[in-house]
Amino acid sequence: MGSALILTSLPFALGIVMLGLGLSLTMDDFRRVSQHPKAAVVALLCQVVLLPVICFGLVLAFRLPPELAVGMMLLAASPGGPTANLYSHLFGGNVALNITLTAINSVLVVVTLPIVVNLSAGYFLPDGAALGLQFDKVLQVFLIVIVPVAIGILLRTRAPELARRLNRPVRALSVVVLVVAISAVLYAERENLADYFVSVGLAVLVFNVVSLLVGYGASRLASVDHRAATAAGFEIGIHNTAFTxxxxxxxxxxxxxxxxxxxxxxGIVMHFTAVTFGWLITRRRGRESTLSEQTPVEVG
Structure with a gap:
């Protein structure tokens, strides 16, 4: 009875998570993309196109069972979230860019998520048409995702003091939602947990590490500065697992x-990899700065 109540209340819970995200956004976050066009375009292409392709390859390489394969693809299609912003802040990333990417991805996910899930369900599941996220449910995704975000942005814009007061309790409630959701998963699948972790644990770890590296590496290859590349790395590598x-x-x-x-x-693994990734790129940045300072300048 309790687990059934948790499951039926999950759409409402997800709405709370997205409301919390909206309370941290303003319309300027969407407009700010013009200040970092190259960084934003590279990060969005990685998030929307490259990440699902990489995940699909990993799923095939690890030969995951069908439901876990679709779950991995769902994860790849999910946006970043507040946790990515936190790690970006801790390790010197451009947090404004993080917020902008989160805002845009939260809108795009209404279209990209059903596409990725439907295609992967059709490929991996024999009855994928029945189990996939059908396009007639796009409205439900819109109501659960976009409407709470829009309400949060509206509150932040029209009633900033109320938004400030709501921000902390809603964030705390979002953490509770994540813990409850993960606990519900673990409880529902408790008899198969060991097999699942063996089956998907390494694939999740590899996908997490590759996502972080792709976000940072692709941005640097496109000549994006270190702070923006750091933001892109965390945005692409740290998914909103409560949403997933x-x-x-x-x-x-x-x-x-x-x-x-x-x-x-x-949701468990990403915290360890995020700290390691942040430490490594910070150390690398420090070495580059030291070398540039030690390089003699020729005077003509």
């Missing part, structure tokens, strides 16, 4: 606990 897990579990959407396993595992 609740979409997978919600009876109104995918209603499949196995598909939530990759997101639940990712």
């Amino acid at each position: 897990v609740t979409v997978a579990l919600s009876p109104a959407l995918l209603n499949n606990a196995e598909m939530a396993i990759p997101g639940a595992v990712y």
Whole structure:
């Protein structure tokens, strides 16, 4: 009875998470893309196009079971979130760019998520048409994702003091939602947990590390500065796992606990990889700065 109540309340819970995201955004966050056009375009292409392709290759390479394979693709299609902004701040990234990318991805996901999930469900599941996130549910995704974000932005714009007061409790509630959602997954699949972690754990770790490196590396190859590349690395490598897990579990959407396993595992793994990644790029940046200072300047 309790688990059924949790499952039926998940769409509402996801709405709370997205409201919390909206409270941290303003319309200027969408306009700011013009200040960093190259960084934003590279990061968005990595997020929307490259990441699902990489994830698909990893799923095939690791020969994941069908439901876990679709769960991995769902994870790849999910946007970044507030956690990415936090790590970007801690390790010297351009947080304004993070917020901008999160805002844009939160809008794009309404279109990109059903496409990725439908294609992967059709490929991996024999009855994918019945289990996938069908296009007639796009409206539900819109209502659960975009409407709360829009309300949060509106509150931040029209009633900034109220938004400031709501920000902390809503963020705390978002953490509770994530913990409850992951706990619901672990409880529902408790008899198969060991097998799932063996099956998907390494794939999740590799995908997480590759995502971080792709976000940072692709940006640097495009001559994006270090701070913006750091922001892109965290935005692409740190997914909104509360979003992933609740979409997978919600009876109104995918209603499949196995598909939530990759997101639940990712939600644990990503904190360790994020700290390691942040330390490595900070150290590398420090070495580059030292070398540039030691390089003699020729006077003509």
